[in-house]
Amino acid sequence: MLSDMTFGQYYPSESPVHRMDPRAKLLLLIVYIVAVFLAKNFYGLAVCLIFLLLAIAFSRVPVRSVLKSVKGIVILILFTFVLNVLFYTPKEGDVVLFWRVTVQGLVSASFFALRIIFLVMGSSVLTLTTTPVSLTDGLESLLAPLALIRFPVHDLALIMSIALRMIPTLAEETDRIIRAQKARGADFESGNLVSRAKALVPVLVPLLVSAFRRANELGDAMDARCYAGSSKRTKYKKLKFSYRDLLALLVTGALLAGVILCNVYAYLLPVLY
Amino acid sequence: MNAIEFTNATYRYPGDDAPVLNSLSFSIRQGSFSVVLGRNGSGKSTAAKLINALILPNEGNVVVLGKDTVRAADGDLLFEIRKSAGMVFQNPDNQQIASIVEDDVVFGPENVGMPREEIAERIAFALEATGTEQFRHAQVSRLSGGQKQRVAIAGVLALRPEIVILDESTSMLDPKGRREVLDVIRKLQKEHGITVIDITHYMDEATDADEAFVLRNGELAFAGTPKELFARTDLLRACGLELPRAAELAKKLNENGVPVGDGILTTEELTEKLCELLQTD
Numbered sequence: 001m002l003s004d005m006t007f008g009q010y011y012p013s014e015s016p017v018h019r020m021d022p023r024a025k026l027l028l029l030i031v032y033i034v035a036v037f038l039a040k041n042f043y044g045l046a047v048c049l050i051f052l053l054l055a056i057a058f059s060r061v062p063v064r065s066v067l068k069s070v071k072g073i074v075i076l077i078l079f080t081f082v083l084n085v086l087f088y089t090p091k092e093g094d095v096v097l098f099w100r101v102t103v104q105g106l107v108s109a110s111f112f113a114l115r116i117i118f119l120v121m122g123s124s125v126l127t128l129t130t131t132p133v134s135l136t137d138g139l140e141s142l143l144a145p146l147a148l149i150r151f152p153v154h155d156l157a158l159i160m161s162i163a164l165r166m167i168p169t170l171a172e173e174t175d176r177i178i179r180a181q182k183a184r185g186a187d188f189e190s191g192n193l194v195s196r197a198k199a200l201v202p203v204l205v206p207l208l209v210s211a212f213r214r215a216n217e218l219g220d221a222m223d224a225r226c227y228a229g230s231s232k233r234t235k236y237k238k239l240k241f242s243y244r245d246l247l248a249l250l251v252t253g254a255l256l257a258g259v260i261l262c263n264v265y266a267y268l269l270p271v272l273y
Numbered sequence: 274m275n276a277i278e279f280t281n282a283t284y285r286y287p288g289d290d291a292p293v294l295n296s297l298s299f300s301i302r303q304g305s306f307s308v309v310l311g312r313n314g315s316g317k318s319t320a321a322k323l324i325n326a327l328i329l330p331n332e333g334n335v336v337v338l339g340k341d342t343v344r345a346a347d348g349d350l351l352f353e354i355r356k357s358a359g360m361v362f363q364n365p366d367n368q369q370i371a372s373i374v375e376d377d378v379v380f381g382p383e384n385v386g387m388p389r390e391e392i393a394e395r396i397a398f399a400l401e402a403t404g405t406e407q408f409r410h411a412q413v414s415r416l417s418g419g420q421k422q423r424v425a426i427a428g429v430l431a432l433r434p435e436i437v438i439l440d441e442s443t444s445m446l447d448p449k450g451r452r453e454v455l456d457v458i459r460k461l462q463k464e465h466g467i468t469v470i471d472i473t474h475y476m477d478e479a480t481d482a483d484e485a486f487v488l489r490n491g492e493l494a495f496a497g498t499p500k501e502l503f504a505r506t507d508l509l510r511a512c513g514l515e516l517p518r519a520a521e522l523a524k525k526l527n528e529n530g531v532p533v534g535d536g537i538l539t540t541e542e543l544t545e546k547l548c549e550l551l552q553t554d
Contacts (some may be wrong), residue, residue: 133372151418158370165372168414217367224325224360224429225381233517236379236393 011128016244017059018129022138025126031252032122035259036115041266045111048118051251052125061128067150069124070117077113084109109111132164141239154230163217166211173210177203274339276303276436276468277324277358278468281333284306284319293319295491296333298459301484303435303471305336306462308479308499308506309472317472321489323438324359326351328459338435350384361431363444364473372426376403381432392431399427402465403457419443419450423457430461435470437461443473447544451475476503476517480538487512519543 017025032051036055039045056066070077088105090096093101136250140157147153178188181202188199262269278300285292294316297420298407301307311317322328323335327341333341337354362368371377378399382392400406403423408416412452413424427472429437443451455478461467471478480486485502487495489512503509503520516524523537523546533546 077377131373131510133376162370163374165369167412168412169366172414173402212368214364217362217364218370220322220327221360221362221368221425222370222380224355224362225325226355226384227380228352228384233383234386234388234392236383236396237376238389 002222004069004136010131011061011065012261013060013129015058015060015129017125019244020129020248021239021241021245022130022134022136024241025134025250026138027129028248028252029122029126031249031256033119034250035256036118036122038256038263039259040263041269043266043269044259045118047255047262049226051255052118052122054251055125059125059129061125063212065128066121066124069120073116077116080116081113082108084112124266130221136160136164137237137239152230155232166214169214170207170211171260174207177206222248240244275300275324275336275469276305276338277301278336279320279323279333280336283332284316284323284328284330292331293384293491294323294330296332297488297491297493299486299493299496301468304462304466305469305483306459306469307471307484307486309470309486309488310355310474310476310479310483310502310512311476311494314513315488316491318490319491321360321438321470321472324436324438325358326354327360327404351426352472354386357379357434358431358438359432359434359444360438360440361422361429361525363441364426365418365445368425369421369428372412374400374408374411374413374416374427377424378427378431381428385432386479395433396435399430402430402536403462404453404502417450418446419453422446422450422454426454426457426461434497436470437471438472440472441474442471443457443475443478445446474514476515476520479521487514489513499538503538504535 035051036045036048037046056063059165059240067106085101085105088100088102088108090100090102094105097103127135136157139160140153142204143151143153143156182188186202188196190196191199279297281296281298282294283292283296285530297316297320299403309317309320314478319328319535323330323342324337326335326337329335329343337358340350340354342351342354353437358492370380375396378396379392381441382395387395393411396409400409405420405423405427408420410423416424425442426437435448437458439454443454446454458469458471462469469535471482479499479502482499485495485497486493487502487508494512495505495508503516509516515521517538519540519542520538523533523543526533527535531547531550533550537543537546
C-alpha cells in the first residue's frame with residue numbers, strides 16, 4: 001500500500017533532458033515559470049506551449065505521465081476557472097450569455113486555467129526527469145553563494161537528502177503500524193472526518209517515537225563515519241554544466257523573449273477575443 | 274600488537290548509578306576474529322561504542338591501535354580513531370544517509386575531506402570487497418536486509434579501517450542475509466587482515482572465532498577460545514547463553530548413546546564424526 005509510494009514521480013530514461021545538469025533544469029524551470037506569468041495573451045501562452053512540448057519531446061516522457069500531474073489539481077483548476085468567470089468585470093461590448101457569465105469572461109478564465117496547467121506540467125517535467133537526489137544536489141549548488149551570509153546550505157541539503165532516504169522507510173513503517181493497529185481492532189475507514197482523524201493518533205504516536213529512535217541511531221552511525229559538519233567536507237560528485245545545458249538555457253532565453261515580444265506587439269496580432 | 278585494549282574501563286549512562294560496564298579489562302589481538310557474547314543488557318553494545326569513541330569511559334582507558342580514546346575527546350585524534358575502527362550497527366534501515374548506494378558509500382570519505390580521485394578508488398575497493406558492485410546505482414530502500422548491511426559495511430570500509438565492529442549487525446537479518454554478511458566479514462579478516470569484533474547473540478557465529486569474550490552485568494565473565502567456552506556449561510547457563518546448534522545436537526547424541534565425543538561445535542565437525550562412526554560400525 002504505502003510502501004509502493006515513491007517520492008516524486010521520477011521516470012527513468014536516458015534522454016537528453018534526463019542527462020542535463022539539475023542546476024540548468026532548475027534555472028530553466030524558473031525562467032519558464034516567469035515566462036508563463038509574463039504572458040498577457042494567448043500568443044504568449046502558445047510560445048510557452050511550444051517550449052513545453054519541445055521539453056516533453058526531448059525528455060521522452062510519455063505525455064500521459066505529464067498530464068497525470070494536472071489530474072491532481074483538477075479541483076483547483078476548476079475552482080479558479082469558476083471564480084474567474086464569476087468575478088470577471090464586464091467591459092462594454094461583452095456578450096452576456098446568462099446571469100453574469102460572458103463570452104469574454106469564459107475566455108479570460110480559460111487563460112488563467114491554462115496558465116496553471118502549463119505551470120504544473122512544466123514543473124512535472126522537471127520532477128519526472130530528475131531524481132530527488134540530483135535535485136537536492138542542484139539546489140545545494142545553486143544556493144551555495146548563500147553560505148557567504150552564513151546560510152546553512154550544506155546542512156539543509158543533508159537534511160533534505162536524509163529526509164528523502166527515510167521516506168520509503170517511514171512509509172513502510174506506517175504501513176506496518178496501521179496493520180498492527182487494525183489487527184488490534186482499530187477502525188480507520190468509518191465515521192466522519194473528525195473521528196477518522198482521531199483514529200490516526202494511535203498510528204502517529206508510535207511512528208513519531210520510532211522516528212526519534214531512528215534519528216538517534218542514524219546520528220550515531222554518522223558520528224561513527226566521521227561526520228563533523230560541513231567544514232572540511234569534500235564532494236565526490238561534481239555537477240557538470242555542459243554545452244547542452246547552455247543551449248537549453250539559450251532556448252529558454254528565446255522563450256522569454258518570445259513571450260515579451262508577444263506582449264509588446266500584441267496590437268499587431270489579430271485579436272482573438 | 275593489540276588492536277584494542279580495555280583497562281579497568283567503567284561506564285555509567287548519565288543519571289544512572291549502576292555502571293553498565295564495571296572495570297572491564299581485556300584486549301583483542303590485531304588481525305583476529307573475536308566474538309563478544311552476552312545477554313541483553315550485559316553491556317556489549319556499550320563496549321562497542323567505547324571502542325569507536327562514540328562514548329568515553331568514566332574511569333579507566335580504552336586504547337585503540339595505540340590511541341587512547343579519552344585523550345581524543347575532540348579534534349583530529351578522535352577522527353583517526355573513528356576512521357580506523359569502523360562500526361556497523363544493528364538496524365539495517367538506520368545507517369544509510371543517502372538514497373543511492375554510491376552516494377552513501379562516499380559519505381565517510383567526504384567527511385574526512387578526501388580528494389575525489391582517492392574517493393573513487395575507495396568506492397571501488399569497498400564495493401568489491403562487499404560484493405555490492407551491482408547495487409552501486411540502486412536505491413538503498415529497495416535492497417534486502419543482508420544487502421543493506423553489506424552496503425553499511427562498504428560505507429565503513431571506504432574509510433579503510435583496520436578494525437570493523439559489528440554491533441549485533443546480523444540480528445535483524447534472515448538466515449540468508451546473515452550468511453552473506455558473515456561471509457563478507459570473514460573475507461575481510463582473512464584477505465585484508467582486518468581485525469573483526471562481532472558482537473552477537475547467535476552462538477553459531479562464535480564457533481569459528483579466534484577468541485570469545487563473554488560479558489555479564491558489565492563484567493568480563495570469560496575470555497578464551499570458543500571450544501573452551503562451550504565446554505563450560507555452567508558458565509553458559511549463568512550468562513544466559515546457549516550451545517551452538519551442532520553442539521547442542523552432539524550433546525543430545527552423547528546422552529542418547531551415540532558417542533560423538535566432546536568438543537564439537539560446527540555442523541561440519543559433527544557430520545565428519547558421524548560418518549566416522551558409521552564407517553567403523
